[in-house]
Amino acid sequence: MPADTTAINKLMDRFNDHSSVWLFGYGSLIFKVGFPFVERRPAYIMNWSRRFWQGSYDHRGTLDAPGRVVTLIPQAGAACEGIAYLITPDILEQIDFREKNGYLRLCTEIAFEDGTVAEGLVYIATEENTAFLGPATELDIARQIAASVGPSGPNKDYLTGLAEALRELGKEDQHVFEIERHLMSMQDKVELVI
Numbered sequence: 001m002p003a004d005t006t007a008i009n010k011l012m013d014r015f016n017d018h019s020s021v022w023l024f025g026y027g028s029l030i031f032k033v034g035f036p037f038v039e040r041r042p043a044y045i046m047n048w049s050r051r052f053w054q055g056s057y058d059h060r061g062t063l064d065a066p067g068r069v070v071t072l073i074p075q076a077g078a079a080c081e082g083i084a085y086l087i088t089p090d091i092l093e094q095i096d097f098r099e100k101n102g103y104l105r106l107c108t109e110i111a112f113e114d115g116t117v118a119e120g121l122v123y124i125a126t127e128e129n130t131a132f133l134g135p136a137t138e139l140d141i142a143r144q145i146a147a148s149v150g151p152s153g154p155n156k157d158y159l160t161g162l163a164e165a166l167r168e169l170g171k172e173d174q175h176v177f178e179i180e181r182h183l184m185s186m187q188d189k190v191e192l193v194i
């Protein structure tokens with residue numbers, strides 16, 4: 001059973017007395033916001049790569065058939081592109097609840113396209129969490145995503161939502177786009193058979 005990280009995240013109170021805090025989004029936070037924010041800006045964080053290596057038992061899959069969602073994996077020199085949201089710290093409780101399936105708040109430096117940087121937060125699911133699935137080929141990840149559905153909807157909608165949002169931002173992510181290509185070719189084959 002995946003561990004609930006809400007209690008641990010509550011202890012990370014670094015920004016509680018700030019009037020606002022920057023939150024870096026690299027997954028569902030890019031295409032499914034669902035919380036109020038003061039401002040949002042394209043941004044990136046260094047030395048992390050986005051990977052579909054986290055199991056989703058509560059949103060895009062089930063306990064018996066977990067889906068796959070993104071987390072960040074340390075990689076020296078890599079830049080992970082996403083969107084930073086300026087929020088009031090009370091919003092963090094909502095996000096802790098929504099992402100309680102293994103994600104922990106981490107302090108990070110967030111870089112903006114105008115060259116400025118700010119200290120903020122990012123949620124990361126590390127390999128220590130029980131829902132972590134780890135690496136697989138992009139083809140196998142696409143197969144698992146194609147077969148998974150959870151309370152928040154089909155896992156493939158998460159993948160295509162993320163890929164489209166990255167394209168709209170004008171950002172490349174070979175891992176995400178390769179999984180999307182595999183998924184599309186699987187769908188094309190199904191249509192040919194029908």
Ligand code: BEZ
Pocket residue numbers: 024025026027028029030070099103123124
């Ligand atoms: C994000 O989109 O940045 C995000 C992904 C997983 C958990 C929390 C946030």
